[in-house]
Amino acid sequence: xxxxxxxxxxxxxxIAVPAQADSLADSAANxxxxxxxxxxxxxxxxxxxxxNIGLADFKDGVYAIDAKMREQWLELEDFPPYEIAIDxxxxxxxxxxANGKSYADCFGDDPGIKHNxxxxxxxRGGVVTLEIAINxxxxxxxxxxxxxxxGELAQISAYMAYNSRGxxxxxxxxxxxxxxxxxxxxxxxxxxxxxxxxxxxxxxxxKVGQMLRAxxxxxxxxxxxxxxxxRGRWQYVxxxxxxxxxCNIQVRAVxxxxxxxxxxNLEYFLTYMSNGMELNGPGSRR
Amino acid sequence: MKNLWVFGLIIFxxxxxxxxxxxxxTAAEKPAAVKAAPVVAKVAETQDFATLIQQAEDLYTxxxxxxxxxxxxxxxxxxxxxxxxxxxxxxxxxxxxEAIKLSRLALKQAESEKTQWRARVPQ
Numbered sequence: 001x002x003x004x005x006x007x008x009x010x011x012x013x014x015i016a017v018p019a020q021a022d023s024l025a026d027s028a029a030n031x032x033x034x035x036x037x038x039x040x041x042x043x044x045x046x047x048x049x050x051x052n053i054g055l056a057d058f059k060d061g062v063y064a065i066d067a068k069m070r071e072q073w074l075e076l077e078d079f080p081p082y083e084i085a086i087d088x089x090x091x092x093x094x095x096x097x098a099n100g101k102s103y104a105d106c107f108g109d110d111p112g113i114k115h116n117x118x119x120x121x122x123x124r125g126g127v128v129t130l131e132i133a134i135n136x137x138x139x140x141x142x143x144x145x146x147x148x149x150x151g152e153l154a155q156i157s158a159y160m161a162y163n164s165r166g167x168x169x170x171x172x173x174x175x176x177x178x179x180x181x182x183x184x185x186x187x188x189x190x191x192x193x194x195x196x197x198x199x200x201x202x203x204x205x206x207k208v209g210q211m212l213r214a215x216x217x218x219x220x221x222x223x224x225x226x227x228x229x230x231r232g233r234w235q236y237v238x239x240x241x242x243x244x245x246x247c248n249i250q251v252r253a254v255x256x257x258x259x260x261x262x263x264x265n266l267e268y269f270l271t272y273m274s275n276g277m278e279l280n281g282p283g284s285r286r
Numbered sequence: 287m288k289n290l291w292v293f294g295l296i297i298f299x300x301x302x303x304x305x306x307x308x309x310x311x312t313a314a315e316k317p318a319a320v321k322a323a324p325v326v327a328k329v330a331e332t333q334d335f336a337t338l339i340q341q342a343e344d345l346y347t348x349x350x351x352x353x354x355x356x357x358x359x360x361x362x363x364x365x366x367x368x369x370x371x372x373x374x375x376x377x378x379x380x381x382x383x384e385a386i387k388l389s390r391l392a393l394k395q396a397e398s399e400k401t402q403w404r405a406r407v408p409q
Contacts, residue, residue: 041408190403192395195356195388201406254355262353 035173035182035272042205042273046221049208058222059277061285065209066216073284082158082230082282085237089159092152097141103156106137112163115170115279118268120178127181127264130157131239148258149242154228158237161228161281169224169279171272185269188262189220194253215286224271226283237282240267331375338382339366345389354396359388 043055053064063070093111096102107113117130134156135145146153173182192199203212204220211217227240234242241263245255256262342363349355366381 038407045408186407187403190406191399192402193354193399195358195391197395199403199406205408206406249357252357254350254357254360256353 039273042221058219059225059280062216062218076284081284082237085155085158086162089155092156093159097143099141101141111160114161114164115167125177127268150238154237154239158228158282164279167279169275169277171275181265182269185265188266194251196251198251222274222277224274225277225279226281229283229285232286335370335378342382342385345386349389349392352396354392356392359385
């Protein structure tokens with residue numbers, strides 16, 4: 001009996017070794033399978049490009065790398081243009097639904113939960129952004145879903161982001177399905193698209209910090225920390241996927257729908273790149 | 287001999303009359319032909335454009351399918367349709383051809399980016 005067990009163990013080890021080798025081979029062929037290595041590589045890239053800037057400072061986006069713009073931004077922060085959105089978001093957040101329940105029944109007493117989003121929902125097999133969670137909370141309580149990119153949803157998101165300030169992103173990628181979603185987002189990020197033949201990294205990694213017309217290109221490290229954002233160009237607070245659409249249009253690529261699988265996976269990847277960094281949203285940008 | 291001359295004269299006059307009539311007929315037909323030519327050409331142009339715009343739209347749909355659609359292609363397709371509606375077939379055809387060219391480039395981009403993106407990931 002003992003010999004049978006040993007033989008079985010030996011056979012199992014023979015079978016297991018090639019399986020493990022295949023898995024490692026897959027991992028080598030597809031760098032997307034190691035999100036943490038990607039995150040470290042990105043941090044190393046910015047450390048090399050900007051040796052005098054602490055990595056934590058990249059939470060301030062382009063204002064971490066341009067002293068004059070930073071000065072202007074800090075002055076603007078004395079009376080931040082997103083302040084109204086936070087107030088309106090707070091009122092919306094605390095107004096009970098028609099059934100008497102509220103967002104607190106979905107998210108708990110602390111609205112500062114943005115540092116955990118986006119998350120991968122194993123049951124549905126997809127990425128859930130904070131905006132999806134907010135709208136699902138509404139629908140579960142008999143309320144209509146809000147438009148994704150601007151308006152009340154962005155205001156509620158701004159209020160929740162404000163309450164998440166000082167917390168660090170804690171994005172989890174803990175299943176093969178989650179890794180696959182992350183990998184899709186990563187591929188999207190580095191894929192050239194549009195007539196301009198740009199990928200996201202063209203501006204935010206390869207040419208980061210350089211002038212593009214009158215704007216300095218911002219670093220992708222820390223890109224997720226300050227959303228939602230009041231942009232001077234928009235004159236209101238909008239969510240990150242609005243910026244995804246805008247970026248795609250700027251390179252003459254047809255944008256994807258807000259909260260499409262493409263953008264959810266992109267947001268998942270991009271936010272994971274900011275993992276461990278402090279949230280400081282909502283932010284203001286030019 | 288006199289009869290022969292008379293016979294020859296009759297034959298000549300008949301032939302001349304026929305020739306003159308043909309000339310008159312041709313002259314009469316000419317304006318009609320000049321009028322018909324643009325109509326025929328226009329129909330042909332419209333048919334050519336219909337084929338062309340269909341090809342352009344099919345290629346654009348392909349770029350959507352591979353998630354590499356370009357906004358400029360939408361502009362060109364729209365311009366082509368508007369020009370055709372306005373009867374400016376040269377412009378319509380030029381825009382449709384441009385849309386086809388751009389869609390082919392977009393498809394080429396989609397194909398090459400299947401692998402090229404990896405080279406840009408920081409290591």
